[in-house]
Structures are given as structure tokens and as C-alpha cells.
Amino acid sequence: MKNGDIRYHFARLNAAEKIIVANTVVFLLVNLMAVLFGTNAANSITAWLELPDDILEFLWKPWTIITYAFLHGGFFHIFWNMLLLYFFGRFFFNLFDSERFHAVYFLGVVAGGALFMLGYNIFPTLIDNSTVLIGASAGVTAVLIFICTYLPMQEVRIIFFNVKLWQLGLFVILKDIWTLSTGQNVGGMMAHLGGAMLGYVFARQLLNGTDIGTGFTKLVNAIKDWFKPREKKPFTNVYKNKAKAGTVSKAAYDKAARQKKIDAILDKISKSGYESLSRDEKDFLFKAGKED
Structure with missing residues (x-):
């Protein structure tokens, strides 16, 4: 496992x-x-x-x-x-x-x-x-x-x-x-x-x-917040062009957003129990667990 x-x-x-x-x-x-x-x-x-x-x-x-x-x-x-x-x-x-x-x-x-x-x-x-x-x-x-x-x-x-x-x-x-x-x-x-x-x-x-x-x-909760790792900003690649000064790597952004959603769902489970999740949240967490 x-x-x-x-x-x-x-x-x-x-x-x-x-x-x-x-x-x-x-x-x-x-x-x-x-x-x-x-x-x-x-x-x-x-x-x-x-x-x-x-x-x-x-x-x-x-x-x-x-x-x-x-x-x-x-x-x-x-x-x-x-x-x-x-x-x-x-x-x-x-x-x-x-x-x-x-x-x-x-x-x-x-x-x-x-x-x-x-x-x-x-x-x-x-x-x-x-x-x-x-x-x-x-x-x-x-x-x-x-x-x-x-x-x-x-x-x-x-x-x-x-x-x-x-x-x-x-x-x-x-x-x-x-x-x-x-x-x-x-x-x-x-x-x-x-x-x-x-x-x-x-x-x-x-x-x-x-x-x-x-x-x-x-x-x-105060102790948990003290030990909780600070959320890192998504990795940014800077490209020089006339249109934009810089862009965020799409892969890095998607990975960070996915992890943020997983953490939010896990926090919801720890506070209110697994049954408090919506069907979409349960499906998302199940798929994320299999992908990891």
C-alpha cells in the first residue's frame, strides 16, 4: 500500500x-x-x-x-x-x-x-x-x-x-x-x-x-498552526516577451492547486468527519489517493 x-x-x-x-x-x-x-x-x-x-x-x-x-x-x-x-x-x-x-x-x-x-x-x-x-x-x-x-x-x-x-x-x-x-x-x-x-x-x-x-x-489549534508548514508559492518561470513580464508554470500551478484542495478536504474530515464531505469531494479525494 x-x-x-x-x-x-x-x-x-x-x-x-x-x-x-x-x-x-x-x-x-x-x-x-x-x-x-x-x-x-x-x-x-x-x-x-x-x-x-x-x-x-x-x-x-x-x-x-x-x-x-x-x-x-x-x-x-x-x-x-x-x-x-x-x-x-x-x-x-x-x-x-x-x-x-x-x-x-x-x-x-x-x-x-x-x-x-x-x-x-x-x-x-x-x-x-x-x-x-x-x-x-x-x-x-x-x-x-x-x-x-x-x-x-x-x-x-x-x-x-x-x-x-x-x-x-x-x-x-x-x-x-x-x-x-x-x-x-x-x-x-x-x-x-x-x-x-x-x-x-x-x-x-x-x-x-x-x-x-x-x-x-x-x-x-494554536499548536497545530505553529507546526503547520507555511504554504509555499507556486514555482514561477519568467519569460521575456513583449506581451508579459512573466508567467506561472501551468504544471506547477495545477499541482499546487490540487494539493491545496486535498489539504482542505483532509482538514474538513478531521473537523467534521468523512460523512460531511460532498460526493464530489469524496470522488476527488479517492482519485487523488490512487494517483499518488
Whole structure:
């Protein structure tokens, strides 16, 4: 498969599916590294991505408040997280665009990580313990609870029963609280609850007309603009003649215009999803991917 084909198919994925792909790739790479170079070598890399419980250590690695969510401890850890993200992502994109999904998901990751660190630095029974946080559970829980709060009366079928989303959300929170009370996976459960609180508050505020993710979205867009390569002007050939001082190479102009249209369509997909494209835009992107 050509690079153009990979880019085309990746662009067709929604934001949740892209995060699933990213998590899967990281999981496979970490495990491949462990097989080829040993567990210690893999751990030396992931140590720079895991979220530490010590605040001073975190200040040296502030990016870990996000990167920890791309690491998982085993197959079933990533499997259930990605399955839930895919399922509730489908609900999400029936209502909102990718920008709001990113805000809910990543703010949930941050909230979960913050509660994890807070707990391990203020609760006496945890202060003497040392651990790290990995996993996408906080972000996944934020999306799940957001949907359950925003559409509480929507019914979903679980095996043989239909349940309302508010019932499912309540069950998830009570399960995490009970697990926390037993002392199992304390850090993980605190991260879950941090994500759940973010998802609930986000949905409630949105129902009241306030989008608490606006600041996050503006920050992300500003970062994207900072790293976005500046658009180059089409190559110009100058010919001396009596009629014109110079002309633009038609081939160069057509190539630049084509690329500009592709970039505009890909930006539209990333913001509003593939289904927001018109039939002409879909056909154009498909043909462009095959030509590349």
C-alpha cells in the first residue's frame, strides 16, 4: 500500500478511531521492543511516557500528563479500553465533531492524571507508596460518562437486556468506587473517577449552554498552526516577451492547486468527519489517493 493510500484511509477514520490506531501502534511497538531488546530496554523508553505519582518528578516530565494514556499493561487492558472507546465514539459523532471529542477525551486524560497525582500526595495511606499511571481509561471514562449524562434516557442493549445510559454510567462509577474501596488498582480507579467527573461536568455545562472545552480547543489549534508548514508559492518561470513580464508554470500551478484542495478536504474530515464531505469531494479525494 502506497503512502498516499495509507494517508487516505487514515483520513477517513473519525477521531476515536485514530486514537485507537495510535494506541495500538504504540502497544505493538513497545512489545516488539521488549522482544527484540529485552524488557529493561522497553521500560527505559516507557519511563519517559508514564505519569509518575511524584509531583516534582512530573515537573521534569510534564508531557506525561498526556502520554501516559497511550501506554497499556497488557492485551486485555488495551482491548477493553479501545472497545469502549469505539462503541461510545460512535454515539459521540452522531452529535458532535472531532474538536469536541478531543476536548472531552484529552481533558478526561488530564483530569484522571491530576486526581491520581493528587491522591498519592495527600492521602496518608498512599504517600509512602510509589507507582506510575498508564492506560487510556481516564479518557475513555470521560467520553462514556459524557454520553451517559448528555443522553441519559437513551437505551442500549447489553447482551440480553436494554438499559438506559444513565443506569450504565451509574453502574460504571459505583463499580470503580467499590474497586477503590477494596484497595485494588487504587491509582487506576482514581484516574477513572477523575475522567468520570470531567465527563459529567462537561456534559452538564454543555446542556446549560457552556462549552468548557473551548480553551483546550483554541490551544490545540494554536499548536497545530505553529507546526503547520507555511504554504509555499507556486514555482514561477519568467519569460521575456513583449506581451508579459512573466508567467506561472501551468504544471506547477495545477499541482499546487490540487494539493491545496486535498489539504482542505483532509482538514474538513478531521473537523467534521468523512460523512460531511460532498460526493464530489469524496470522488476527488479517492482519485487523488490512487494517483499518488
